[in-house]
Amino acid sequence: MHFLVFIKQVPDAAQVRVDYETGTLIREGVPAIINPFDKHAIEAAVRLKDQFGGKVSVVCMGPPMAEDALKEAMSMGVDKAFLLSDRIFAGSDTLATSYALWAAAKQIIKEEGPVDIFFAGKQAIDGDTAQTGPGIATRFNVPLITYVVDVKKLDPEKKTVELVRLVESGQEVIQTTMPCFLTVEEELNTLSYAPLPYLIRAAKTPVKVLNSKNTEIEAEYCGLKNSPTKVRKAFTPPKRERGEMIEGDSVDSIINQLYEKIQPVLKTMGKV
Amino acid sequence: MIKQDISKYKHVWVFIEHENGEVARVSFELLTKARELAKDLGCEVHAFTVGDKVKQFADEVFKYGAKKFFIIEDPFLKDYITEPYRDAIVHMIDKHKPEVVLIGATTLGRDLAGTIATVLQTGLTADTTGLDIDPKTKNLLMTRPTFGGNLMATIFCPDNRPQMSTSRPGVYKAIEEPVKGEVIKEKFEFDKSKYTKQIIEKIIEEGEKVNLGFYDIIVSGGFGMGSKDNMKLVQELADVLGGTWAASRKAVQSGWAPQTRQVGQTGQTVHPKIYIACGISGAIQHQAGMKSSEVIIAINKDPDAPIFEIATYGIVGDVVEVLPKMTQMFKEKLGKA
């Protein structure tokens, strides 16, 4: 079987701070990491490979420094790593990004063989859009299953897989044929502590670079110019100010006051 | 990029999300917001949905000001499955060419919107918290938080239509403004062999794997709760408010709550409409996980607790005394007694 994981290198959002004076983010020194959700996608793919045989490929779109993310992916047990890197991608929105990754994946399929399950994290922690995965799945015209928390059964003969996904009201168990596209939650698995030979292989194996020259990616669908959405402005939200202390003669009176104050909010939620 | 004649697109469309015969509240919120946008654009608000029996939602939809309600009804669409829903909706959008399409940023909405936008080859802005019309260009301006709420970005989609956005539930108020509307039934022939995905089981009950991000009210307990037993007080209030409960790192570390319910830097980041911090001093690590909540209510014995620096409403008091009273009184007020 062949599993292909789409990953993104992101700044560690937990370490990004706001400079309220300039209204910008302080990114200096903030490390670049593999998007945390994507790591669970890699883990899932590697475990399926261990169970059913085959191989795991991974692709990451980004600048040359994204090679670090791919090296890390390989140290988790990935067999083949591809870096999709080209200036023509600069400023791509989710539609253009999903195009480029789709085209790159077609090239990977050409080189490594057909894919049974595509994986991605449910969203990236920098943009939080959760659109690139669904976009690629749509372009491949394969079933899309988002918010996956469990891979229950995989039948390599019948080419079917049974999954559990989160929905607003709980969970649902989905059965689908392969190839299919999964976007995954962190609960899907616990990251393993990879064996040393994986790390050594990752350090020794070069990452293959894909770009507009060695794939059939067409520049007219890539980059800022060809992205339907554009950023008009970016700003930091105002700093949270100290609010109001509610005081009263009795606990009852305090709670009554509080209720009056939050009633409008409860109303908008349909609680009252 | 595929070039379009954008002048052919008109009207603001709102997707009516439904499950088990009930419309998701966010759809009404978006209808209300859409009326504002339609006014600025000089056009109408239309609702649309697909499913098995969806005509029944017409009255509610018109109550919130939709002039037309486009539907495709088919027993095949009984449960939400991405691909047939997508194909039916794309069919309607292609035919009627709305200028704006709004979808709730729920799990379902976020699953659906990305795939529709890709088929339509148009722009989609996810998870927005602000929608405005640019008075000059009449473009839709969509504002959304990124970097865990630390940065806001305003996005627009100048050359492609429809302009699509998924919007966070609870951002807009749902206000009725009834109109006499019209139901327009569309037809779509499904090639059923094309769809190979099916739901085998639905699990409604909430397990220990809890996604705090799904709740718009979170009641959270900290070390000030004093004991594992007292954490029940937090759960009871959450139940009455129809929300869920969470805990600070210290409470989790003391074994009073599972790690899956931890809010903060090393736990989950949440942005509910109401966050009630009970006995949580509010170290900056905790604040990182909840400070973008809309309303923060803090209850703490210590008047100097840092949580009060960011709380919308602060109550100085003993949680063990305040919480049971609050649960009881809210129960009565919300008509749940």
Added chain:
Amino acid sequence: MKKLRIEDKLYLVGYNVDHEYSHLGISDPEVCKTCEKKQCTYVCPASVYSWDEKEQKININYDACLECGTCRFACDYITWKYPRGGFGVAYKFG
């Protein structure tokens, strides 16, 4: 200058917290009960150790550990290992 609390400073530090395994421990917690100085509670620059009067034991908040090793030199009963590879503190500037 406004004095920064230790929590505020630790917030500036990057960590990859290992939720599975604590690299710090106390070999004989009985000793803590009679330990007069309880130096671990004040010499640690990250205030990892605190005395729980009710439970009569030292609480170890290992996720805040800066891995300096001071406690290891300050008390023979503290068992100190490195966190698993890749976990623990990750400085941005150094």
Added chain:
Amino acid sequence: MSKKDFDVIVVGAGPAGMAAAYVLAKAGVDVIVIERGKFPGSKNVMGGIFYRKPMDDLIPEFYKEAPIERHIVEQRMWLMDDVSHFSMGIKTQKHNSEPYNCFSVLRAQFDKWFSKKVIEAGALLINETVVTEPIIENGKVVGVRTDRPQGDLYADCVIAADGVQSFLAKSLGLRKKITPNKVALGVKEIIGLSEEQVNDRFGIKDSNEGVTIEITGPFLKGMEGMAWVYTNKNSVSIGIGVIIDDLINHNMNPNDLLESLKNHSSVLPLIEGGETREYLAHVIPEGGYKSVPKMYTDGFMVAGDAAMLVDSIHREGSNLAVESGKLAARTYLEAKESGDFSEKTLSRYQEKLEETYILQDLRYYRNLPELLEEKRYLLTEYPQFLIDAMTEIYTVDGVPKPEKFKKIKGELKSRFGYIGLAKDLYTIWRKLR
């Protein structure tokens, strides 16, 4: 020997380990470096000054491409009490031109760069892996065990550059138990300021030039330690290192100590208004020459902090690390010619160190740690006397100068006694002999 995966295993990607790996890789040796951090530098802390010479010998003109902050043109030394400081120092244009004397650096960034050079040279770098113990066969170190599954590695020789905690040297019995009077805890903050603010506050014209301030004296309340303020490009590193025993005995929390340093009237103007970017802590081995262990055994050498190579008097550590790493690598290369990695051959490593300034410097100050431990007042009372004397001299209060000098002389006598003073001077002279 049973197995062999690499020629040499280097444990730890700090300056010592990477210097060793660099030399070895350049010589065509199959070398692997094992680092426990997310990346080299992510666990490393130092005050912030890096000397050029040893590194320059390794990678000529490294400072032209390495991420350095500023080259140091002025070094100040402050004796400080609670309300004053008495300043000495040297600012020289001789340090303001290439090849420079030393630099302020941020280790997380510098070490990452260094590791790239080491990889380019041909070494293999493995991050996120902890070496737990040496593998010993027939009394000889033949490899290391890591905490990873399938994590054993075998080699001709292991170079342990695993830092001050050095579990490897300890488990081989090379290192004795380190007592809390031989190690200092350093805590440090990086405080962000604009380049212009740094320049203005430290009297610098060009943003590439930097200043260091080293501070000691009675403000430490009799604890043995040193504080520092170093200029980076758009931040300052401010820190304080104190012997752990002293912290324990003074019931002192290191963060409180750092906060009081930051708010000292002499220090505050340098950092005021800056935002803290990072807070760091690390232990510094300050036992000096006498705590330096035997640095080799069969198939094994120790370098850097792991070998306690720190000159605390001159705040030198990273350059000793680079130097020792280099020498360990060269010793290996010599041993490789004969194929003999026994203790006898590797003992040349320690001999080489004895021949260089590293152990010569440390030997010179070998008695100082004990002296200061014994006579803590040397750190408080003499500096206090100097501060008071200077204050007296510079205060114009109508007292004639001869009378002032007489008063100072009187103070000297009453505080120390001429005999005591002579004794102290003699002791210091003897200890440094």
